[in-house]
Structure formats: structure tokens, C-alpha cells
Amino acid sequence: MKIERAYTIVTAPGRNFVTLKIVTDEGVYGIGDATLNGREQAVVAYLEEHVIPALIGRDPQRIEDIWHYLYRGAYWRRGPVTMTAIAAVDMALWDIKAKVAGMPLYQLLGGKSRERVMVYGHATGKDIESCLEEVARHVEQGYRAVRVQAGVPGIASIYGVAKRPGERYEPADADLPAEHVWSTAKYLNHVPKLFAAVRERFGDDLHVLHDVHHRLTPIEAARLGKEVEPYHLFWLEDCVPAENQESFGLIRQHTTTPLAVGEVFNSLFDAKALIENQWIDYIRATLTHAGGITHMRRLADLAGLYHVRTGFHGPTDLSPVCLGAAIHFDTWVPNFGIQEYMPHADVTNEVFPHDYRFEDGHFIVGETPGHGVDIDEDAAAQYPYRRASLPVNRLEDGTLWHW
Numbered sequence: 001m002k003i004e005r006a007y008t009i010v011t012a013p014g015r016n017f018v019t020l021k022i023v024t025d026e027g028v029y030g031i032g033d034a035t036l037n038g039r040e041q042a043v044v045a046y047l048e049e050h051v052i053p054a055l056i057g058r059d060p061q062r063i064e065d066i067w068h069y070l071y072r073g074a075y076w077r078r079g080p081v082t083m084t085a086i087a088a089v090d091m092a093l094w095d096i097k098a099k100v101a102g103m104p105l106y107q108l109l110g111g112k113s114r115e116r117v118m119v120y121g122h123a124t125g126k127d128i129e130s131c132l133e134e135v136a137r138h139v140e141q142g143y144r145a146v147r148v149q150a151g152v153p154g155i156a157s158i159y160g161v162a163k164r165p166g167e168r169y170e171p172a173d174a175d176l177p178a179e180h181v182w183s184t185a186k187y188l189n190h191v192p193k194l195f196a197a198v199r200e201r202f203g204d205d206l207h208v209l210h211d212v213h214h215r216l217t218p219i220e221a222a223r224l225g226k227e228v229e230p231y232h233l234f235w236l237e238d239c240v241p242a243e244n245q246e247s248f249g250l251i252r253q254h255t256t257t258p259l260a261v262g263e264v265f266n267s268l269f270d271a272k273a274l275i276e277n278q279w280i281d282y283i284r285a286t287l288t289h290a291g292g293i294t295h296m297r298r299l300a301d302l303a304g305l306y307h308v309r310t311g312f313h314g315p316t317d318l319s320p321v322c323l324g325a326a327i328h329f330d331t332w333v334p335n336f337g338i339q340e341y342m343p344h345a346d347v348t349n350e351v352f353p354h355d356y357r358f359e360d361g362h363f364i365v366g367e368t369p370g371h372g373v374d375i376d377e378d379a380a381a382q383y384p385y386r387r388a389s390l391p392v393n394r395l396e397d398g399t400l401w402h403w
Ligand SMILES: O=C(O)[C@H](O)[C@@H](O)[C@H](O)[C@H](O)CO
Pocket: 037, 171, 211, 213, 263, 313, 314, 315, 317, 340, 390
């Protein structure tokens, strides 16, 4: 079997997505998600100029060899653009291998470790009251776990809060980056009140999560972790930027609130010290941004040795291709924790037909050979790419901060 052709499909049904399709000389094809939010065309250029020409004629069944060829062979290792491109190839090759084997992907990985995959949804509101209404709506829909993000008095716009109740939150909302203003003091004073209200209304059983989105310093994160301890969060996410992995050592000394990190990671090495020192509880790297199934399997196995569980990133800026492959991975991986789920728009789902389904707060994996997600290229062609950027964040005095 040989790779006959490969090409990228850029489409914007509701938002931008990049898909890589690899076609073999035997007619079997596979697809992989190559979407890097706000930097989509950089990955397209990398794939088209440097990766696709080197794939033609290779045996698509040699996934491991192709992975190392693209990783070591680039000389310039790692980085989000390279690792997203490698991930797209890897995901498409696993799709092909599973189709050829006539098996759903989870069977090739080692079979089911669980019947269904618990997800967390996003409840957002401009204030605590409207946020609680959104939590209630999720509970009615069967969610067992809900991420809770509310507006903060005195901060005009904030990460993770939808413009109107019930709407999806879309951060890449402008041609060039929108500017937000941030106050750590106002935020830190508000968050414990939010979680006190959540526990008061919903009791102890609901899993509640929160995303700080990289905005605190280690000692501020330690304070927040301590102050929300009585509300037993499932996790506190991205409480500091993670370039300096040692920061988590400081936070860890101060709080028993479980810590999650990794949505911007692109390799095992971004997480190695975090895992080996047991500074975190959940690793959030994704198949799409961290080298695909081949690399994430290594990361998950390392994590398992240190009681760290998976909690894959799953916003709408990852396509249904990534979500579908992730559900197979989640169904197999022994140290599964939870899967993020932000439902895609109907128009996105029309372009990406899939066989996974959401039921009662969980995903149920499909049985179609491969990862179970396809792309309707005619439908995709109706939605042209439009540049969309993530915001930037400034402190009240104008200093550029972490968004
Ligand atoms: O936890 C999450 O789901 C993330 O923080 C996203 O909301 C990111 O902001 C987005 O993926 C950026 O592209």
C-alpha cells in the first residue's frame, strides 16, 4: 500500500478548521485535524510545502516510522505548527490502519477500558446568578461535570463568558486581536464567591471545574487553590502560564485543589517535570496539537506512572475529527480522567459527519472502522476561510498580560 496523494481542506462552517486528507493507491483514505486556532494557515503552509511532498509513495501502514521521519527529519523539533502538522498526518494514518483492519480505532489501541466517556460542559454567565442558570441547564441535560466561568464585577470582558446566555463562547472573534483588560485582584476576590454559590445551589455531587486561563502568578494561584478548597473542585485549570514547570511545585505545596494543565503543550517534554514531580493531576494536551495518537499514547503512559489522568482539551476550535479520535483514545486509555466538550455548531457537524454520540453527560464511541469522522468536501467548499484572531489581554495600566 502506498500514499498516492494528500491535501489540506480549509473550511469555515461556523469557524475555521484545517483538515488533512491522505489517500492511498488502494482507495482507502484517512483524515486528520490540523486546526491551530488563529494560526491555521501556518500549518497549511507547513504541510503543503514540507510534509505532503515527502509522504507521497510511502507505506501508510508504517505510522511509527513516518512519525519519526517527520519529527527527527525536520531537524527543528517540536513547536505548535510542526507538532500540529505531524498530528494531522498521524491521525489520518491511524484512521487508514483501522479502516484496513476493519476495526474502530479503540480496538486497535487495545480495546475498551470503559463503556462511556465522561465529559464536562461549559456554563458561563455575565454574573453569578446567570451562571447558576446555565449550570442548571447543563444538569438538566444530564451533565455530571460542568466548567463554571462568570463575569467579574469591574472587568468589562473576560475569558470564557459567552456574549448572551446559552450561546457558545468563541474567543477568536475578530480579524485582528481584540483587546481585553484584566485585574487579578478583582478576579481573585470574586471566584470563591462563585463556587460558594454553586455548591450552595447544586450540592456536593456535581463535578465543578474552573479555567484560570494562564493569568496568575504562582503565589496568586496558590491563594486561589486554597480559597476554593472547601468547594472541592474537580480541577483548577491553567492557573499559571506553564513555560516554567517549576511554578507548579510552588502551587502544589499550598493546596489540595487538583491541578490541570497542558492545552497549549505540543510534546511530552512540556509536561515531563510536571508529571515526574507529581505537580499536576490532569494532563490536557490534545491529539491535534501534541503529535497525534502516537505521541499522546506515550504521554498518557508516562502520566499513568505518576497517577496523572487525561483531561483532553475539547473546545470548538478543535474539529470533530479531533474530537472523534479523542473519544476512541478516551475509551481505551487506562488513566482516563474526563473529556472537555463544547458542542460544535450544527453547520460544523454537517461538514464533518461522525458516529460518536452524546448521551447523559457522556460520549459513546462509534463502531465504524477508523476514527469514525469524515469530511463532506462539497459542503466544506461552501464555507471559505476568514482570518480570525484570539484576543490579547492588558492590565489596567496598559501592560500586556497573558490572555
Ligand atoms: O479550556 C479551554 O477550552 C480553552 O481554554 C479554550 O477555550 C481556549 O481558549 C481556546 O482553545 C483557544 O484557542
